[in-house]
Amino acid sequence: MIPTFTRAYQAAAAIAGFRIVAFADAANNATITEASTQTGAFLGVSDRQGADAGGMADVHRDGLGSVELGGTVAAGDPLTADADGKAIAAVAAIGTTKRIVGYADEPGVSGDIIDAFISPGVLHVPA
Template structure:
């Protein structure tokens, strides 16, 4: 993993490793991103992020994501209901691009290029 910008945040709830996170309920907090609609913040590292404890969130560079379905190299990714990476639809917020193909449960590299759609 080649890391870019990493910052500490306090998760609102426990978050598994290699998951996509979004802005949390309070300043300085994050929550598990879900279903492509949350305003995305970054990805967690290889440790469980415990609620209320400082945890690293990777926002730029290359991070790792657990895949929630089949993913192909180069696909735009967003979050499923468990914060895992899945191919994005046109209206989803994007965390980045798959740097390798994989299947559900694989952990793959993602080139982080966070693109949050304008609020409607």
């Protein structure tokens, strides 16, 4: 891992290590939670320890970080979150928008922890 920006946030609920995280309440950015949708704004990836509910979680927001996979990805695939905050390949259909946390730096399958270039953004395919 070569994170270039890491920040601590309070966990609204337990957060596992190497998970994609988002604000628990986007209107009040006081706490974070594991991401559970492909359309919510991602902050980055939790560090190895994660956090208990109410505890502090370090979040890698930029740079090379590790993330647990929820499906098969190829090196270079844009990554989004599954319902458990694990990374899956982002595939946007025509007329859709998906949030991404970054790009896979290596291939892997569900359950693997891989390096990824963390750079939250948006994947949009116009109609």
